[in-house]
Amino acid sequence: MTSGDAAAAADPVGEPIIEVADLTRTFTVRRRGNGRGRRVRTTIAAVDAMTFRVSPGEAVGYIGANGAGKSTTIKMLCGILVPTSGRVRTCGLDPLKHRRELSRRIGVVFGQRSQLWWDLPLRESFSILAAIHRLDGAAAGRRTEELVEQLEMADTLDTPVRQLSLGQRMRAEIAAALLHSPDLVILDEPTIGLDVLSKARLREFLIGERAARGTTLLLTTHDMGDIERLCDRVLVVDHGRLAYDGTLPGLAGTVGAQRVLVVDLTHPTGDLTGIPGTSHLGSEADGLRQRLGFDAEATTAADVLAAVADRADVRDLSIEEPDIEDVVRRIYRSGGGTSPP
Amino acid sequence: MGVETSAWSPYRAVLASRLRAQRAYPVGFVLDVLGSLLVGLVELAEVWVIFSNVRVLGGLDFSAILLVFGLSNLTFSLADLFVGHLDTLPTYIRAGTLDAFYLRPLPVLGQLVTSELELRRISRIAVGAAALAAGLAATHASLDLRNVVLLVLAVVFGTAIFAALFVCAASVQFFLINGAELTNSFTYGGSYAASQPASVFPGPLKLLFGYLVPVVFTAYLPTLALLGLPGPAGLPAWLAWLLPVAALWVWGVALVLWRWGTRHYQGGGG
Numbered sequence: 001m002t003s004g005d006a007a008a009a010a011d012p013v014g015e016p017i018i019e020v021a022d023l024t025r026t027f028t029v030r031r032r033g034n035g036r037g038r039r040v041r042t043t044i045a046a047v048d049a050m051t052f053r054v055s056p057g058e059a060v061g062y063i064g065a066n067g068a069g070k071s072t073t074i075k076m077l078c079g080i081l082v083p084t085s086g087r088v089r090t091c092g093l094d095p096l097k098h099r100r101e102l103s104r105r106i107g108v109v110f111g112q113r114s115q116l117w118w119d120l121p122l123r124e125s126f127s128i129l130a131a132i133h134r135l136d137g138a139a140a141g142r143r144t145e146e147l148v149e150q151l152e153m154a155d156t157l158d159t160p161v162r163q164l165s166l167g168q169r170m171r172a173e174i175a176a177a178l179l180h181s182p183d184l185v186i187l188d189e190p191t192i193g194l195d196v197l198s199k200a201r202l203r204e205f206l207i208g209e210r211a212a213r214g215t216t217l218l219l220t221t222h223d224m225g226d227i228e229r230l231c232d233r234v235l236v237v238d239h240g241r242l243a244y245d246g247t248l249p250g251l252a253g254t255v256g257a258q259r260v261l262v263v264d265l266t267h268p269t270g271d272l273t274g275i276p277g278t279s280h281l282g283s284e285a286d287g288l289r290q291r292l293g294f295d296a297e298a299t300t301a302a303d304v305l306a307a308v309a310d311r312a313d314v315r316d317l318s319i320e321e322p323d324i325e326d327v328v329r330r331i332y333r334s335g336g337g338t339s340p341p
Numbered sequence: 342m343g344v345e346t347s348a349w350s351p352y353r354a355v356l357a358s359r360l361r362a363q364r365a366y367p368v369g370f371v372l373d374v375l376g377s378l379l380v381g382l383v384e385l386a387e388v389w390v391i392f393s394n395v396r397v398l399g400g401l402d403f404s405a406i407l408l409v410f411g412l413s414n415l416t417f418s419l420a421d422l423f424v425g426h427l428d429t430l431p432t433y434i435r436a437g438t439l440d441a442f443y444l445r446p447l448p449v450l451g452q453l454v455t456s457e458l459e460l461r462r463i464s465r466i467a468v469g470a471a472a473l474a475a476g477l478a479a480t481h482a483s484l485d486l487r488n489v490v491l492l493v494l495a496v497v498f499g500t501a502i503f504a505a506l507f508v509c510a511a512s513v514q515f516f517l518i519n520g521a522e523l524t525n526s527f528t529y530g531g532s533y534a535a536s537q538p539a540s541v542f543p544g545p546l547k548l549l550f551g552y553l554v555p556v557v558f559t560a561y562l563p564t565l566a567l568l569g570l571p572g573p574a575g576l577p578a579w580l581a582w583l584l585p586v587a588a589l590w591v592w593g594v595a596l597v598l599w600r601w602g603t604r605h606y607q608g609g610g611g
């Protein structure tokens with residue numbers, strides 16, 4: 001892996017692989033006004049003074065509602081879109097000035113668009129991409145083989161891309177984006193539309209790839225399973241602004257999302273109200289099963305359980321973690337009021 | 342796959358695959374070739390019809406007009422072969438597939454140009470070449486060194502001029518949502534203007550097609566120079582020797598427009 005070592009040497013520890021400061025991109029939208037076809041120009045900030053850094057080796061989930069500014073940010077990171085203002089550095093490079101150099105060091109998949117040649121067999125797409133990236137013939141062959149094996153694509157290599165299923169195509173897209181062994185992989189909704197098995201396979205592959213190469217991952221998704229399995233850090237973007245930057249459990253805490261302790265009791269018991277730091281959410285089967293919500297910051301599961309055990313015999317218990325989609329929805333709701341319509 | 346390091350190898354890989362893809366559908370290919378042959382012949386017939394009514398048009402007789410027609414058709418269809426598929430840019434923009442070109446370590450324009458090579462256009466090239474050969478024979482133009490150099494200049498830089506017009510037209514697509522018709526009128530209109538003797542144009546059109554969008558350089562001026570004709574006021578025949586300058590001028594404009602366009606690109610939604 002000499003190429004990996006070279007890339008690591010060029011990226012001293014502490015130097016961010018993505019650096020975004022006050023990044024803003026506005027679009028002018030012309031709409032038909034209410035008077036006789038006169039057109040009204042409005043300016044919308046798709047990305048609004050965004051600031052964040054990503055260090056090499058991190059796996060970051062970039063989440064937000066449709067139209068929140070995720071794809072716009074990614075396009076500025078890759079040099080596709082010109083920022084209106086602010087600063088962006090990807091792999092230490094200015095994406096606009098050094099787009100071509102940058103494209104050798106990043107691999108990008110836009111889940112809803114193909115970057116492959118629709119009428120060519122996969123095998124041929126890979127060899128063209130190897131030529132485009134000027135990969136050494138033997139190394140390109142090895143890498144292709146490795147990706148084909150890990151993504152289980154051997155039996156689809158001779159199929160034209162247009163005949164692939166969505167799951168097969170997505171694996172092919174990812175292989176194509178990783179062919180040149182990039183330091184930074186940016187995936188824009190890689191699991192959209194995939195079935196559970198395909199999603200699981202793709203996640204396994206990405207975990208393995210990161211473990212083997214220390215690849216940095218930036219991922220946008222609507223699937224919280226992707227974030228839970230793949231990412232150690234979450235950025236939430238809302239109306240073009242950064243609404244949250246931290247860990248996934250911390251995200252739940254920020255919006256006061258509750259963990260829920262579910263206890264099964266040996267005898268029917270009255271509602272367990274009044275336990276410090278909890279709220280009683282409901283009882284089933286004459287109080288044989290009760291649900292207590294608690295804030296992870298205010299108390300611990302052990303304290304709650306001890307308080308419950310003082311009042312009833314606990315036979316079994318489980319803890320429900322906050323539903324992340326609900327958490328994100330809460331963030332959107334709380335942030336929505338401060339942003340322009 | 343051997344180790345290829347030449348600057349052209351990535352493009353060659355793409356082009357080779359495009360040619361293979363076209364070979365995969367031979368019937369469609371033959372129909373396409375015949376279709377564009379028909380278009381070329383109809384345009385030639387149009388010239389014929391005009392000259393069955395008049396003897397001289399704009400100071401040129403039928404054999405000289407054949408030269409103009411041949412040169413303009415040959416250079417335009419050569420440009421069309423190499424860069425004509427740039428007019429699919431709006432489709433790429435709308436489908437968002439243009440982004441993929443930004444993600445590869447090659448110039449976007451170079452990738453777009455090499456994204457296709459439509460061999461069906463060879464029939465138009467054949468019509469243009471045949472008309473040129475017929476015109477050369479009919480005018481008894483001597484094929485001495487001077488005239489051969491002139492012809493080579495006309496074909497090479499005439500093709501370059503039309504190619505630059507395709508690039509200009511494509512650049513404008515970044516600003517227009519549905520501008521394909523407008524820009525087609527620019528390229529195909531330019532080709533039509535090139536096939537006319539510019540002496541029939543009123544002054545402003547002479548200025549437009551002679552200097553701003555210098556399609557007059559692709560066929561009319563070289564024809565005058567070949568036949569030793571003086572040319573109308575404002576468009577002397579010796580200008581034909583400035584073909585490289587004219588090509589350089591349109592390419593300069595084209596590349597500025599292209600850079601401007603790619604900077605203005607708003608992405609294909611997402």
